[in-house]
Amino acid sequence: MLNLNPSVLSLFRAAVTACRVRTPPNLYHRCSPFVTGPRQETGTVYELRTYEIKPAKSKELLELLHKNINIRLAHSEMIGFWTAEFGSMNKAVHIWKYDNFAHRAAVRKALAGDKEWQETLSAALPLLDKQHMEIAYLVPWCQLGNPPKQGVYELVTYQMKPGGPALWGKSFKATIDAHISKDYAKLIGAFHTEFGLLNTVHVLWWYEDPDKRAAGRHFAHEDARVVAAGRRLLCVLDFVPNLVMLFNSILSDIIFILQYGKVFSSWRANKTCF
Numbered sequence: 474m475l476n477l478n479p480s481v482l483s484l485f486r487a488a489v490t491a492c493r494v495r496t497p498p499n500l501y502h503r504c505s506p507f508v509t510g511p512r513q514e515t516g517t518v519y520e521l522r523t524y525e526i527k528p529a530k531s532k533e534l535l536e537l538l539h540k541n542i543n544i545r546l547a548h549s550e551m552i553g554f555w556t557a558e559f560g561s562m563n564k565a566v567h568i569w570k571y572d573n574f575a576h577r578a579a580v581r582k583a584l585a586g587d588k589e590w591q592e593t594l595s596a597a598l599p600l601l602d603k604q605h606m607e608i609a610y611l612v613p614w615c616q617l618g619n620p621p622k623q624g625v626y627e628l629v630t631y632q633m634k635p636g637g638p639a640l641w642g643k644s645f646k647a648t649i650d651a652h653i654s655k656d657y658a659k660l661i662g663a664f665h666t667e668f669g670l671l672n673t674v675h676v677l678w679w680y681e682d683p684d685k686r687a688a689g690r691h692f693a694h695e696d697a698r699v700v701a702a703g704r705r706l707l708c709v710l711d712f713v714p715n716l717v718m719l720f721n722s723i724l725s726d727i728i729f730i731l732q733y734g735k736v737f738s739s740w741r742a743n744k745t746c747f
Contacts, residue, residue: 521566549577609665625680651696652699
């Protein structure tokens with residue numbers, strides 16, 4: 474019979490007891506290493522909405538919103554409003570901020586009972602072809618930024634491979650940090666979808682003007698750190714649509730210009746990723 478030192482035997486018994494009382498893993502525990510990663514500490518959610526406007530009705534819709542948007546703003550905070558000018562025509566995009574899902578539900582209930590807003594919707598809906606909505610969080614390490622002045626915005630959408638931040642979080646942050654280090658753009662926000670098209674991250678950048686954006690990106694793409702980070706990100710990336718926007722709003726008579734394009738749509742991972 475094996476003789477064990479009493480102190481070793483005591484540690485062994487404690488370990489066995491701990492194993493017996495440990496809660497057995499449920500389905501969530503078994504799946505979570507694949508689908509999760511670092512999470513934000515707040516419950517703030519952002520709703521990204523895209524509207525396709527009937528070509529002949531674009532001006533009419535914008536005039537209607539310019540006149541009545543304050544009715545909607547009385548219920549919750551709008552982060553931004555954009556309309557497509559080139560690359561994709563007759564589109565409107567806006568982002569709303571809510572404290573949590575309960576806040577969003579309360580706002581929607583209040584809007585349903587707001588006679589003035591319902592009248593506005595009744596007039597607006599016939600002017601639209603389609604609507605699309607996503608719910609997203611800011612990624613844990615990002616705070617919503619403020620643009621220093623009027624300028625150009627770019628909304629870059631990263632369609633990631635399934636797996637969540639546990640799979641692509643480090644590579645994604647390294648890519649964003651590499652671009653920030655070149656000091657040609659300001660990060661306004663990075664949003665990770667919770668509902669809608671999953672495994673998607675929307676990144677909103679600010680630039681002083683379109684030419685400085687172009688020059689900055691040309692300079693950045695010659696930088697070894699940016700190139701290396703980009704290559705690592707490609708291993709967990711499917712494709713990248715983007716929107717380039719001139720900052721403006723129906724609230725201050727500005728027009729947003731959006732450009733849409735797909736990059737890496739035919740790219741496939743190779744052995745250099747692993």
